[in-house]
Amino acid sequence: MASDFVPESEINLTGFQKYFNSYTRRGRFNWAVATYGTLFGSIILYKLLKKKPKAVAAH
Template identity: 45%
Template sequence: MGFFSKHKTNSRSHGGPEADAWFHFTGIKKYFNSYTLAGRMNCVLATYRGIALIFLDFKLRSKKTPAVKAT
């Protein structure tokens, strides 16, 4: 049966909300995976947050340490 068929044969092949139910993850894989849209979004957001934290760490550390004066 092709794409234009009137009969729905398999919910996994058609995508949509039914396709997300096919993957039963537990633990951290439930939130960070590459199979579901929410899982991919969580991976991207975690990456952006990590980069922002590293940037802020370097920025705040540079303000706290005074420059050494060479005389």
């Protein structure tokens, strides 16, 4: 089940796996935050860096 998790004290993870895993609540939370952060960061960068079309003056 998705709601089952292993306490951090029972699992021996090191390095990257300690913070980003699917076994602990904290690991799942970190993946969710990283996913949403990347998504919203990409949207913000796109909006900031997109070039606006130059206005053409009508004579």
